[in-house]
Amino acid sequence: MLxxxxxxxxxxxxxxxTKALDDVSVSFREQEFVAxxxxxxxxxxxxxxxxxxxxxxxxxxxxxxxKSTKDFSESDWDAYRNNSVGFIFQSYNVIGHLSILDxxxxxxxxxxxxxxxxxxxxxxxxxxxxxxxxxxxxPNQLSGGQLQRVAIARAxxxxxxxxxxxxxxxALDTETSEQIMKLIxxxxxxxxxxxxxxNPTLANEYADRIINFADGKILNxxxxxxxxxxxxxxxxxxxxxxxxxxxxxxxxxxxxxxxRTALTAFASSIGIISIAIVLxxxxxxxxxxxxxxxxxxxxxxxxxxxxxxxxxxPSTDKVKKSNSKQVTAKLSQQEKSTHxxxxxxxxLNYIKKLDPELSKDVTYTYSTGMNLLTKINGKxxxxxxxxxxxxxxxxxxxxxMSSSTGIGGSVYPSTSNxxxxxxxxxxxxxxxxxxxxxxxxxxIVDRNNDTNINALKNIGMKVKDxxxxxxNKIVGQEFKIVNNNDYYRQLGAGMYAPNTDMDSLYNNxxxxxxxxxxxxxxxxxxxxxILSSGIAYSDKLTQNIIANNKNSDIVKxxxxxxxxxxxxASADDTTKESLVSYLGGSTTPASILIYPNTFKNKDKVLKxxxxxxxxxxxxxKVIYTDLAGQVSNLTGGLMDAITYVLVAFAGISLVxxxxxxxxxxxxSVLERTKEIGILKALGARKKDITRVFDAETTIxxxxxxxxxxxxxxxxxxxxxxxxxxxxxxxxxxxLNPVHAIILVIVSTVLTVIGGHIPARMAAKKDAATALxxx
Numbered sequence: 001m002l003x004x005x006x007x008x009x010x011x012x013x014x015x016x017x018t019k020a021l022d023d024v025s026v027s028f029r030e031q032e033f034v035a036x037x038x039x040x041x042x043x044x045x046x047x048x049x050x051x052x053x054x055x056x057x058x059x060x061x062x063x064x065x066x067k068s069t070k071d072f073s074e075s076d077w078d079a080y081r082n083n084s085v086g087f088i089f090q091s092y093n094v095i096g097h098l099s100i101l102d103x104x105x106x107x108x109x110x111x112x113x114x115x116x117x118x119x120x121x122x123x124x125x126x127x128x129x130x131x132x133x134x135x136x137x138x139p140n141q142l143s144g145g146q147l148q149r150v151a152i153a154r155a156x157x158x159x160x161x162x163x164x165x166x167x168x169x170x171a172l173d174t175e176t177s178e179q180i181m182k183l184i185x186x187x188x189x190x191x192x193x194x195x196x197x198x199n200p201t202l203a204n205e206y207a208d209r210i211i212n213f214a215d216g217k218i219l220n221x222x223x224x225x226x227x228x229x230x231x232x233x234x235x236x237x238x239x240x241x242x243x244x245x246x247x248x249x250x251x252x253x254x255x256x257x258x259x260r261t262a263l264t265a266f267a268s269s270i271g272i273i274s275i276a277i278v279l280x281x282x283x284x285x286x287x288x289x290x291x292x293x294x295x296x297x298x299x300x301x302x303x304x305x306x307x308x309x310x311x312x313x314p315s316t317d318k319v320k321k322s323n324s325k326q327v328t329a330k331l332s333q334q335e336k337s338t339h340x341x342x343x344x345x346x347x348l349n350y351i352k353k354l355d356p357e358l359s360k361d362v363t364y365t366y367s368t369g370m371n372l373l374t375k376i377n378g379k380x381x382x383x384x385x386x387x388x389x390x391x392x393x394x395x396x397x398x399x400x401m402s403s404s405t406g407i408g409g410s411v412y413p414s415t416s417n418x419x420x421x422x423x424x425x426x427x428x429x430x431x432x433x434x435x436x437x438x439x440x441x442x443x444i445v446d447r448n449n450d451t452n453i454n455a456l457k458n459i460g461m462k463v464k465d466x467x468x469x470x471x472n473k474i475v476g477q478e479f480k481i482v483n484n485n486d487y488y489r490q491l492g493a494g495m496y497a498p499n500t501d502m503d504s505l506y507n508n509x510x511x512x513x514x515x516x517x518x519x520x521x522x523x524x525x526x527x528x529x530i531l532s533s534g535i536a537y538s539d540k541l542t543q544n545i546i547a548n549n550k551n552s553d554i555v556k557x558x559x560x561x562x563x564x565x566x567x568x569a570s571a572d573d574t575t576k577e578s579l580v581s582y583l584g585g586s587t588t589p590a591s592i593l594i595y596p597n598t599f600k601n602k603d604k605v606l607k608x609x610x611x612x613x614x615x616x617x618x619x620x621k622v623i624y625t626d627l628a629g630q631v632s633n634l635t636g637g638l639m640d641a642i643t644y645v646l647v648a649f650a651g652i653s654l655v656x657x658x659x660x661x662x663x664x665x666x667x668s669v670l671e672r673t674k675e676i677g678i679l680k681a682l683g684a685r686k687k688d689i690t691r692v693f694d695a696e697t698t699i700x701x702x703x704x705x706x707x708x709x710x711x712x713x714x715x716x717x718x719x720x721x722x723x724x725x726x727x728x729x730x731x732x733x734x735l736n737p738v739h740a741i742i743l744v745i746v747s748t749v750l751t752v753i754g755g756h757i758p759a760r761m762a763a764k765k766d767a768a769t770a771l772x773x774x
Contacts, residue, residue, distance in 0.1 A: 031188065093151065097255075104157050107157060370385070380506040428521055432518025484553070689765075
């Protein structure tokens with residue numbers, strides 16, 4: 001069954017050689033109780049370890065069931081110890097942090113026996129050795145004799161064919177020794193039992209065969225046996241500890257050191273806490289910056305006007321006093337920098353193709369007048385949506401005409417659901433409702449419910465400075481926009497004048513009815529200047545007016561006349577274009593306002609606008625004004641840079657944590673050297689040992705990561721309170737769940753990396769040496 005052929009095992013220390021096994025040859029029967037006697041240092045334990053695969057021989061051969069072990073790999077020896085050999089040690093070698101049942105199950109755990117079968121076999125083994133009533137106890141609750149019974153139960157649980165006993169009664173009293181020997185004797189009827197002992201009395205009383213050993217050689221054998229040459233009947237079953245099993249073993253070990261584990265996890269989490277708080281503050285401040293950017297861009301959109309100023313470098317020419325008798329005609333610097341943008345149909349189509357994700361709000365303003373009427377106390381009056389008292393919308397119009405126009409009100413974009421999204425972003429309704437269509441206008445007030453007095457006067461209300469008005473006197477007020485053909489009457493010879501029958505004009509069925517749908521208040525201080533206080537209307541309203549008036553009689557007359565059709569004054573081309581535009585005859589907007597979502601998107605918008613100008617001559621280029629550009633240059637990337645620097649500093653603590661985990665794991669390796677030996681004796685592979693310690697660091701990594709994230713999240717509450725009191729900013733510290741998950745993963749990965757080298761060191765420990773450690 002088992003045969004040793006010319007086995008040699010030498011140990012070299014300097015120039016001296018110790019022959020632990022010197023050409024040993026012996027065979028063993030399948031069922032017998034063999035006692036090996038000999039003085040200390042004679043080599044008997046080395047022989048036992050050689051049979052068990054803990055000490056690998058230098059030369060010779062160990063044959064098991066006809067199978068030579070000369071070509072065994074390390075994993076083959078692990079599988080051999082796990083399935084074919086059971087060890088019983090003098091010092092029990094029971095793992096203290098495992099229960100009795102777990103200790104007995106350990107060998108089967110390594111070989112992948114199913115849980116139900118494993119538990120059943122372990123219980124049967126414990127009951128067989130007389131420990132049935134003590135199954136649920138811990139090792140520290142048992143006596144020495146009971147611990148040895150646990151070791152025996154563990155040795156036989158996997159039903160090995162060989163049982164190796166190293167001084168099994170060396171630490172027991174006489175009575176207990178006899179009980180243990182009787183148990184071992186009974187077990188020898190089912191398998192081969194090889195026992196090393198110093199006690200010849202016990203050997204002679206219980207053993208079937210006694211081999212005396214000295215100086216690494218067999219002196220005599222009381223019942224020698226010669227193994228018949230037979231075929232190879234030996235089958236190896238590889239061990240297969242899963243990472244889940246390693247996690248359970250490691251978790252059980254960590255539970256026995258709760259205080260140290262908690263302190264280690266907390267210390268390791270400090271780096272995670274630091275980075276998490278930095279990211280939380282960064283995320284919150286970035287949202288504040290984005291909000292501020294959005295409001296700033298809303299106040300200072302990218303503006304494309306019909307007349308723009310070119311960026312010109314200041315003149316470096318030296319000014320010299322002239323003695324000439326001549327006058328030189330020159331353009332002023334301002335005139336040189338003036339550029340006329342051609343906002344033609346081609347360019348307008350180009351703007352419409354702008355990615356809506358970059359700018360969902362685009363406003364088109366027109367220098368188009370409104371023939372606006374209102375009725376106050378039964379009397380029809382002209383009105384205007386302007387904040388300036390007695391202002392003239394254009395110098396080309398008469399004062400009489402200017403009083404009947406609506407130029408000057410705030411215009412908001414209609415591109416986002418008739419402007420509702422734009423208004424909802426910056427304003428809230430305090431009376432009435434948001435506009436539902438282009439014919440709904442709103443009154444804008446500031447945070448104190450103040451609005452421009454002239455805006456109220458110009459819509460026909462009699463108010464004094466400081467006077468308060470009820471909302472219901474404003475909301476619902478209606479106005480009539482009269483078409484050109486109804487509003488103007490021809491005087492003859494190409495001249496026109498407004499109709500004087502106001503009641504008839506007001507009641508005309510062709511009119512467009514406009515009403516104040518609601519009063520809106522700014523949401524925050526940064527929104528104060530987005531739309532001026534007073535009447536605000538959608539740019540869709542002016543587009544509708546142009547659609548109704550562009551083919552009117554007065555517009556046609558003005559296009560064909562070289563004079564002002566209202567005043568008779570001569571008009572050059574520029575004045576003529578202004579008149580046609582004012583009368584609603586031009587679809588060319590006076591300006592285009594683009595509201596980017598963020599500063600980063602603003603840069604993309606500018607690139608898109610610059611792309612249009614590529615390859616065009618100077619006169620055909622369209623120049624824009626970017627008032628928010630300076631702010632963009634100051635803040636662009638600043639928050640990211642600050643975040644990177646702070647995370648880098650906080651990352652130092654993560655590296656420190658990794659080093660600390662490596663030290664703690666190394667300490668754990670030293671503390672658990674004997675446990676490593678036990679695991680190897682039970683057939684654990686190198687990667688199983690590594691896996692156990694990797695599993696331990698994984699648990700520590702996940703725990704410290706979760707602890708760090710939770711502490712950082714809890715810290716956001718007092719941080720937000722402090723920042724609110726200091727800066728008046730609300731909910732600044734916000735821990736992003738994605739950041740939290742990433743930090744837990746980072747913590748786990750770094751912790752495992754830090755503990756992996758000590759884990760590999762543990763795996764390389766010699767099993768026999770580890771078992772002898774204390």
